[in-house]
Amino acid sequence: MAKGRVVIDERLCKGCSLCVINCPMGVLELDSSKLNEKGYNPATPVNADKCTGCAICALMCPDVAITVERGDN
Amino acid sequence: MSEKILMKGNEALAEAAIRAGCIRFFGYPITPQTELAAYMAKRLPKIEGGVYLQAESEVSAINMVLGSAASGARAMTSSSSPGISLKAEGISYIAGSDLPCLIVNVQRAGPGLGGIQPSQADYWVSTRGVGHGGARLLVFAPNSVQEVIDLVFDAFELAEKYRIPAMILSDGLLGQMMEPVVFPDRAPVLLEKPWAANGHRDKRNKNIINSLYLQASELEEKVRQRELRYREIEEKHSKASEYMMDDAEYAVVSYGATSRVAGSAIDAAREKGIRVGLIRPVTLWPFPSKQIFEKSKNLKGILAVEMSSGQMVDDVRLAVNGNCPVNFFGRTGGIIPTPMEILSEIEKMSKGDIK
Amino acid sequence: MKTVFQKPRSLSDTPTHYCPGCTHGIVHRLVAEAIDELGIEGRTIGIAPVGCSVSAYNYFNNDMVQAPHGRAPAVATGIKRSVKDSVVFTYQGDGDLAAIGTAETVHAATRGENITVIFINNAIYGMTGGQMAPTTLEGQVTQTTPYGRDASIAGNPIRVSEMLATLDGPGYIERVAVDSPAHVRAAKKAIKKAFETQIKGKGFSLIEVISTCPTNWGLSPGDAMVWLRENMIPHYPLGVFVDWEKEENDG
Numbered sequence: 001m002a003k004g005r006v007v008i009d010e011r012l013c014k015g016c017s018l019c020v021i022n023c024p025m026g027v028l029e030l031d032s033s034k035l036n037e038k039g040y041n042p043a044t045p046v047n048a049d050k051c052t053g054c055a056i057c058a059l060m061c062p063d064v065a066i067t068v069e070r071g072d073n
Numbered sequence: 074m075s076e077k078i079l080m081k082g083n084e085a086l087a088e089a090a091i092r093a094g095c096i097r098f099f100g101y102p103i104t105p106q107t108e109l110a111a112y113m114a115k116r117l118p119k120i121e122g123g124v125y126l127q128a129e130s131e132v133s134a135i136n137m138v139l140g141s142a143a144s145g146a147r148a149m150t151s152s153s154s155p156g157i158s159l160k161a162e163g164i165s166y167i168a169g170s171d172l173p174c175l176i177v178n179v180q181r182a183g184p185g186l187g188g189i190q191p192s193q194a195d196y197w198v199s200t201r202g203v204g205h206g207g208a209r210l211l212v213f214a215p216n217s218v219q220e221v222i223d224l225v226f227d228a229f230e231l232a233e234k235y236r237i238p239a240m241i242l243s244d245g246l247l248g249q250m251m252e253p254v255v256f257p258d259r260a261p262v263l264l265e266k267p268w269a270a271n272g273h274r275d276k277r278n279k280n281i282i283n284s285l286y287l288q289a290s291e292l293e294e295k296v297r298q299r300e301l302r303y304r305e306i307e308e309k310h311s312k313a314s315e316y317m318m319d320d321a322e323y324a325v326v327s328y329g330a331t332s333r334v335a336g337s338a339i340d341a342a343r344e345k346g347i348r349v350g351l352i353r354p355v356t357l358w359p360f361p362s363k364q365i366f367e368k369s370k371n372l373k374g375i376l377a378v379e380m381s382s383g384q385m386v387d388d389v390r391l392a393v394n395g396n397c398p399v400n401f402f403g404r405t406g407g408i409i410p411t412p413m414e415i416l417s418e419i420e421k422m423s424k425g426d427i428k
Numbered sequence: 429m430k431t432v433f434q435k436p437r438s439l440s441d442t443p444t445h446y447c448p449g450c451t452h453g454i455v456h457r458l459v460a461e462a463i464d465e466l467g468i469e470g471r472t473i474g475i476a477p478v479g480c481s482v483s484a485y486n487y488f489n490n491d492m493v494q495a496p497h498g499r500a501p502a503v504a505t506g507i508k509r510s511v512k513d514s515v516v517f518t519y520q521g522d523g524d525l526a527a528i529g530t531a532e533t534v535h536a537a538t539r540g541e542n543i544t545v546i547f548i549n550n551a552i553y554g555m556t557g558g559q560m561a562p563t564t565l566e567g568q569v570t571q572t573t574p575y576g577r578d579a580s581i582a583g584n585p586i587r588v589s590e591m592l593a594t595l596d597g598p599g600y601i602e603r604v605a606v607d608s609p610a611h612v613r614a615a616k617k618a619i620k621k622a623f624e625t626q627i628k629g630k631g632f633s634l635i636e637v638i639s640t641c642p643t644n645w646g647l648s649p650g651d652a653m654v655w656l657r658e659n660m661i662p663h664y665p666l667g668v669f670v671d672w673e674k675e676e677n678d679g
Binding site for chain 3: 122138145281
């Protein structure tokens with residue numbers, strides 16, 4: 001099980017990619033298969049198993065769309 | 074009841090403001106109101122919670138008033154004509170944010186840098202809200218140092234009751250002259266301000282003080298609500314005093330320092346048998362239109378006298394609505410009309426000699 | 429698992445109107461985090477400027493006042509001097525603070541007004557569609573410098589932090605950036621220090637935050653961060669310019 005978990009509020013995401021770019025583990029991608037209410041491709045954890053809960057994605061998210069959890073396995 | 078003291082207009086205004094509970098003054102020096110600021114600079118630091126701050130400009134000063142008023146405090150600034158122009162933006166924001174405050178304009182001759190002697194050439198600007206956007210200010214026009222004092226209390230109370238800025242429209246003459254006055258035993262009536270932005274202290278929802286409404290329908294509703302308050306003010310709070318109007322066939326309409334001169338001219342005219350009286354607006358906004366309209370029904374002529382090229386006369390004509398001829402006499406440049414000049418105009422009017 | 433990152437309490441739930449990738453969102457959050465950590469929301473009054481962040485009053489849960497363009501430090505002064513124990517911050521862009529509001533900025537600083545100014549420097553006027561700002565770089569293309577800013581015509585960019593550091597009133601001035609996680613963390617620290625400066629009554633505090641405007645720079649959010657790093661930081665070096673604590677320790 002991954003050390004960390006991110007929960008992205010897709011309604012708030014504006015698809016800016018800052019989380020995608022800054023995630024050191026390549027956990028996130030913009031999901032080109034869906035559009036949120038605002039018309040953006042929301043970010044989504046495609047490699048959730050790699051997440052360490054470092055919260056860099058949340059640090060860089062201008063829309064406070066990301067909540068991060070972390071635990072010891 | 075306090076004793077009579079001799080005081081200069083500018084200083085009496087400052088003292089009255091303090092007694093009316095306003096202990097926050099933000100200003101900038103400009104002739105002929107600087108004594109007001111200097112008086113505040115001496116008095117306020119000695120009062121618990123008193124704030125005297127000389128700002129870097131009149132622009133900054135009015136914005137400090139905005140902040141202070143937004144936080145629920147009684148705040149004021151004072152300036153003279155060119156400085157009032159600078160305050161136009163801030164006054165518009167204060168009015169658009171529905172905040173009370175007091176602005177004192179000790180008028181000097183203009184336009185531009187003009188002169189430093191008395192004038193009444195800011196009438197239009199003051200009664201039309203000073204700033205952009207169609208807001209109103211309460212505008213009070215005292216004509217004696219005693220009245221300056223009394224109107225300061227009224228100004229703050231009405232400003233807070235209706236959440237509208239107030240102006241005392243003084244002039245260089247009133248600001249400089251010294252008269253015996255009595256400070257009333259009048260405790261300031263301080264209203265609760267649940268809307269103020271003074272920190273919610275986890276006890277209420279947050280307050281926002283703002284004048285931006287990008288949704289046109291929302292802004293129109295805001296303006297409409299404000300206009301309702303304006304109508305109520307016009308209904309209840311316009312004031313003009315009358316002198317010798319009971320049997321008058323003619324009237325002089327004049328305010329502030331000019332009305333003192335007009336009073337002398339009227340006495341002289343009466344001695345010559347001309348039945349003339351004085352209607353002296355004390356509130357310039359709301360203008361005592363109804364009162365003047367009613368009086369004008371029985372008059373043969375009205376003479377508006379101002380220290381300008383004719384500004385209040387517009388409102389007189391609107392109020393009279395054609396009931397009788399309205400004439401105008403004025404001096405500009407900082408010159409104060411003499412009783413003889415006004416008498417001469419009254420005589421001309423009574424002979425039907427004025428166009 | 430426990431939650432290690434969530435929205436700060438003093439940031440409202442209202443979704444912001446800012447463009448995708450606009451760093452306003454990051455800085456708003458940092459300010460809210462500082463307010464939360466210092467436990468001051470109840471006595472904080474924030475002042476919104478004119479600019480893209482004019483509606484900042486919707487995004488914070490403390491009391492807010494909207495100020496005329498450039499006048500926020502004067503409005504802040506009026507509030508700070510009227511409400512005992514208030515914590516007052518302004519949030520201003522480069523036009524607001526360094527063009528029309530220069531006098532208000534300089535004089536609040538020199539008065540040592542105990543307020544905290546968050547200065548968003550993105551070298552452009554965002555709200556009005558991308559015109560030159562006082563901090564626009566030489567050669568930078570904007571709507572009103574379509575051939576690139578020519579110093580001989582349009583003057584030179586202003587380094588606000590350095591300029592204010594020459595005054596005696598400031599207690600804490602630092603320039604930070606929000607282009608990378610490390611910088612964002614440093615920016616948060618600086619903002620918190622600024623609020624602490626105010627709370628301790630140590631004078632005027634200002635944090636200049638080098639920020640992006642992807643829309644008006646014509647870059648993607650990620651590329652804008654790179655542009656910031658490569659062009660703005662060299663001209664606006666990050667660092668502390670005034671530190672009351674250091675001065676007290678050295679003195």
